[in-house]
Amino acid sequence: MDRKENQYSQRELVEFLQIAITSIIFLKGIYPPGAFERRRFMNLLVHKARHPQLNRYIHNAVNALVPYIQQGLVERIAVIFFKDDRIPVERFIFKINANVNQSCDDGGENAMMDMRSFLMKLSLSEPISAVVSQDWKWEITGYFSSVPESEDGVWISSNAQQWTQPPLITPIKSMNIQPLSLQLYLEHPPPNH
């Protein structure tokens, strides 16, 4: 596999995750709508954070995670919303299955289409449009299947606490682009919590 192509598609994944995460943030409405500008991605209307800091956060977080996704270490990427007490209210989880051992014979033809429909579904899905008060906080957290080797202090500990009970899962969209399968689902604390 030549290096250049690899680079290209890596950039694409970074872009895609960035957009997906930004979409979630935008759609949840924790920032005023003015904080986002309209962009076009794969001929879809997407949003991009205007604030450089916010933009950088998303960009850096995704960028830092991508090499580990490539190695198959990242299991999930979570966008966690929590209130002041640091107990998460909602977790949007990108579950990543990098089926690296599977041959890429079929199903991968319409990767672009899948990504498009992923973003479309994301923006239309019901749970995401639920109104949120603006005093929520959020963060991007990566869940690894094992601790990556290079631990040079770039990692910061998660702010969010765990739930005590298994959450309620609402799937939003699954996408299978061989050899990567990406599922987005929403985790809520169970109602009795």
Add this chain to the structure above:
Amino acid sequence: MSLDSSHPTKSGSNSKRSFNLTNSNNTGRNNNNKRKRKKEGDSGQQTLGMAWGSNSRSSSRSSFRSAPFTDVGSYMAVKNRKLHEQFDAQASSSSHGGSGSKKPVFYGVSIFVDGYTVPSTQELRGYMLKHGGRFENYFSRQRVTHIICSNLPGSKVKNLRSFSRGLPVVKPTWILDCIAADKLLSWVPYQLEQIASEANNQPKLSTFLGLKSNMVSNDPANGPSTSDNNISEVSNSAEGVKQANQEFDFHMHDSFDEEKVTEPTCSNNHENEVPDSPCEPSASEGSRCSDVQNITESPSVVSDSSKRGHSTSLDPNFVETYFKNSRLHFIGTWRNRYRKRFPTSSRPSTSITPSSSSHRNTIIHIDMVIATFLYSHFLKIVSLYQLLSKTALNYGTNQLLFVILIIHVALLKFHQPTTLLETMELGLESLLETQKHFVLTLSSFLTTLKLMKRHVADKFYGVLHKHCKKVQAMSCDEAILDITDLEMEVNDPEILASLIRKEISDTTGCTASAGIAGNILMARLATRSAKPNGQCYLPPEKVNDFLKELPVKVLPGIGRALDEKLKGRNIKTCGDLRMVSKETLQRDCGQKTGDTLWNYCRGIDNRLVGMIQESKSVGADVNWGVRFKDLKDTQNFLMSLCKEVSLRLHGCGVRGRTFTLKVKKRKTDEEPVKYMGCGDCDNFSHSMTVPMATDDVDVLQRITKQLFSHFHIDVKDIRGVGLQVTKLESADTFIQGNERSSIRSWLVPTSSSKDKKSVQITKKVTKKLQNDDHLHQTRSNSTIDIPPMSELDSDVLENLPPDILSEINHFYGGKLNTFISKHKSEITNLPQNIQGKSQNTETMPTSLSQIDDTVLQQLPEELRNDIIHLLPPHRNHQPQPSSPGPPTSQLWVGDPPQWVGKFRSSHIQILRVFSETYSGLKSNSNLSSLLLKSISFSELIISDDDDDDEGISWLCEILKQYIDLKIDSDLEELHTCFRLLKRLSGKSKALVQVYNLTLPHLQMSVGEKYGGSLHI
């Protein structure tokens, strides 16, 4: 218009106002300052303004002037006036130097610029200043004389009247051209195209009147069916005579070939319902090859129930028989047949390159007249009849003459055949009753005639291919030859043409005309003048003269609409057309058409012989025999129409994105004169574009239904329906290759290093376990961080000390042993498959339920299948252990999945229904689409035999296996499935049970995989 755009204006007025600057040499900064000052409302300026504007404004308005603006209106009034002043001032200063003797170009013209223009508003304003015109910043009906704009939004075009108030809307080039010509030109040619075309398209009252009177004059003479022959209009009018013969041929066949000659009304359906073998559909539609049984079926219906069998309301297979028998359909799909017959020649071979310019091309266009063939044979019939009548039978010559007369008239007057044919049939009918012998002879003769006719086209092409390699088939009796390369051998193309023509007439008995010229266009035009039965050579020198007097209408690509349009511009001949510039043509007729017209009227045609134009649209129209009783009829009809269109799409190997449904609605309640015809109709159409091109019947049906629902027409009024698919894409190139390699490409390389990595991971995990008990605790609390079992390398595991191994085993909840044993079996499996299996059974757990699903999922598919085959079914969740057990095999393997085949013949209705529904779906469909489909079948009430335990257990099994299959990759799909199942369970108690039984399994799997429960 905007404040900024009127900036220079203000500078001008300022200079005027201050009375000490005669020319506007103010700097921009200065202007700005002054403007600011002015905004503050200098009273002196106000009064000055009043003086300047008093001529244009009413005095009542001026009362507001000194007061602060009370509303927008008064503000605008003042502003407008001020702008005028400024403009006037600037105009007087700028045109000062010009010669005052001549009247300025734009004297009396006042323009209003709307939107973006080239040149810009400011430039236009400058021109108006210089040349004595006026420039309005705000539109006003009173002051503006011309509206200038380059482009209009659709809304403004639609409501042009409210936008322009009847003023001319002109393009900015008008101003430039006027200045260049130094006189005021007519604005008409510069009218905005959008509007110009609008105006042309708009039907004038006079045209209506004209049409009406035409029709009235036509009717008595030709029979009242003028509006019925829309089908024949479609075909080239040049073929009219030929068609008449064919038509008649079928017609005769109708009345004679079938035994039901006593019911001659059935032959009225001459245009569409032709139970006739020459109309055999093209070979591409193999499934619907002419089936004698089918063909004879419809006439018998006719005889039984008089005329009712041909309408949509009575014949369930109407659409199929319709297209099977339609002659036009035959012509339309003829090309496919031809391609099959002469595969190499018809392909646009890449080797055919435009011959070098030094070499002169020579093209022959040959048009065979099948009509002559038929006609000659028809004369034979007549002579035969004469013979018969003379020798064997003794019939009155009156009757004979009558028949011959009618036949001749029918041949000539093809376009209004209905009444004539009816009379003829009446005549024949009376004849037939007494002259059975004649009828029999005639009918057998006609049968042979038809068979022969089918061979004529083949013979025709046989001859052509013999003489020339480059043959392009235009239709079954028309072709183009490129004899450029042959010119070495054949010195005179005319000789060759006459040779070919002679051979055609020898082999087929038909005459053919030929046109010889430098390109396809000219050859065709030449043939036109060569007809009938002649040939015409048009050397390049003569092309110009030939074209000069040629009416534009005969050029290919000029239809009625375009012809009318050109006539409106007084363009009647190609000579006239040449006077028009290419740009104007492109502007008026569109980029491409304009270009083509410009080329064609100069005799330029760059098309190559052998090129096959890909069709731009695929569709099917049924305008005959369409009668619906209720909505259900209509839906059925639409379904079959969709099927037909989908078949055609498949046949052409294309998919389309835009779907247009056309409906003909009758204008009057009267039945049209033509039997089952569409009569006088209003045409409606709706279209829809979908993002993904498709040729799928289901999608088509859905779209069609949706489109149909837009019409709001009483189904009883519908006389014709057509479905067209455009924006075609080739089905092969549908998968864009370049997008394929995007994401997956970069993940692939890691697969090679995967083995190594898994070793690393295992090592790491074990190391951690040894070192850090605490970590172990936390980890086992949240199973998140455990590497999936499949990532563990069994080699490493085996080599671990037993105590650590047991610890890890504990860590994995005891599943590790299974994993290792399985891995072993996997290894043994590889070299000796059968042996490995037999070994497996010993080490295997006793039931599928004991195996970790996740492990199973991670295994390669073949291995997984093997294991599942070997294991007893997974049954511990099922409450009916006594019922005959579901199979051991994987139900979701294969395409279609195994269960589909299994259930098809099941005695349990619910399973059969699912199986049938699934088979109706696209291959490789999801369960959710099956469930969705089942929901949409509202009539599908699943049998409610509550004791039907077997069906329930089967369904549970399917669902469980599906869960296992999808839990890893597609939670969304499972979620959808269960939500749909929940919805479906309202319809059937059995499904409630299925739902309740499978849900725990789903939740368990989700809990295992995702550490939560699914919210349904």
